[in-house]
Amino acid sequence: MSRTSLPEDCVPPAPRRELRVRSADGTWLHAEVHGPEDAPTVVLAHGWTCSTAFWAPVVHRLAADHRLVAYDQRGHGRSAAPENPAGYSTAALADDLEAVVEATVPHGTRAVLAGHSMGGMTIMAAADRTAVRDRTAAALLASTGSAALLEALRVVPFAGRTPRVRLALHRALLSSTLPLGPVTPVSRAVLKYAVMGPATPVERAEACARIVHACPRRVRAGWAQVLGELDLHAEVGRLAAPASVLVGTADRLTPPVLAERIHEALPHSEGLTRLPGIGHMSPVERPDSVADEIRRLVTVHLTAGPGAAPAGTAVAAADAEPRSATA
Template identity: 65%
Template sequence: MKFVSDPAPDCVLPAPEREYRIRSADGHQVHAEAFGPEGAPLVVLAHGWTCSIAFWAPVIRQLAGDYRVVAYDQRGHGRSGTPATPAGYSTAKLADDLEAVLAEVVPAGERAVLAGHSMGGMTVMAAADRTGVADRTAAAVLISTGAGDLVAELKVLTVAVPGTKLALHRMLLSSRLPLGRPNGLTAAALKYATMGLDTPADRVAAVVRVVHACPTRVRYRWSQVLATLDEYHQLPRLAAPTSVIVGTRDRLTPPVHAQRIAAALPDPQGLLQLAGVGHMAPVERPAEVAAEIRRLAKIGAVADAGVTEGSVAE
């Protein structure tokens, strides 16, 4: 493919209305940014492995006209601090960070819609039993994610030799090789692994720019967490109305993951399958992703109104 280095215009992050430096439970510093009008309904975005706030740019541009959108950098990514030891990398730490972000940005008595992509969706699952998260969550959208068995279900490599696919996928996931400067080869590889066949080159460029910015050590440390991920037990605890989005050509978290998640949720609100889309749905099809977040925001608002009326009646 021809190498395009400039991202699509809507993939460029707008200037934030406010920036936050938030202290997590272990003292770790989490960077967050807010977009859109203060006082508007709140949406909180959690990005995936090797990404950053910038990954959400197309969705933020879709929502920030009438929502207050807060996106934060997962630990080790973007402008958040990097854990000094392996102990700083776990789904429990991700849940700690999300809980700290919500405590800082959600006004007292209000709740937000949570949208998590890939590892961000795993973060929402991992935090499902946290009172500080549940009490501040109106609804959730889980995008291109899985609750476990990630290596076993990968569809990146097709090999003919029996018994080698799992080992090769494990090696691919945990590679310590630096990505180097973006080029046509890495762009083609990332497009194949993470995006649909028809994804325009300038959207591929946006993903390449974000992924290449992730430090190699951080990418490796989180790969070790993902390789042993098991959050299935958390799904029945995710009580908020929740929908699931997956691309039909997602090679990293294929549709089987979305189907398992949707089947285990206590309040499922639909499974949206985007035809021809890969793992990077928020960049590939931001309008559809934003529309689903809006739909869940309305469902969450109705649920909130019912809770309020019930409380008054009591």
């Protein structure tokens, strides 16, 4: 078993308070709040096989002057798992986000939503939910995709020269119900290759491995099935709030081509940020860049900074100027 110590910022901070949120189908979700109660609110949605602990590096950077709401996706962390296959769907993810927003973002106020991987898909899936639409000032879609994930995957090395072979291998890998077991140097190295950039320090790979290995294998396989059939392209076009897209250039799980498609389909895109050499786990690999983009969205669209819209009002398309950057 691995004994590598974690970076200080990867150790989850104690939340100011915790709460349970009941989703539309009765599933109970764990949520936690960090930072001052009167600060601008940011809702954090993590990705597949992760938990609120995944956001620790970003929370450490923003909690001094932001009210951060993080929640465990159903089946992950301390949230209850779906009781039947119908509980695994993008509609269920949208229900959960809507329930969290209604419970933590008071009516008449707004928040910035930040979603990583499946969390970004959750934001896209909830684009037409009234509570989410009315209470979202802006969104960050980090290391995510909206459709055709299996075709874009580059996780398995030497996965065959034909698209059919590559697709079959990736489908088999993602849908596996085999236990991951304890974190070892070998399993950590395999995970790092699949989801992190080659220059990622071993301590950060260790932090991600501990989180991913803690996900129940039934939950992991259930959501893999959903991801394999994902098609949220139409929902991207219905995302009314200004949104920015962020991706690592070494992302094998949701490669840059998927981020480019989202950027092009968004009604009010704030631009596409590419992080050189960074893999799929951008909030852990490059937390400064992710936190900086969240802070920028809060400043522009939620607080009294330049171009901000008053709380409770919609942001017009003209206020969301396209932005393209390489960090």
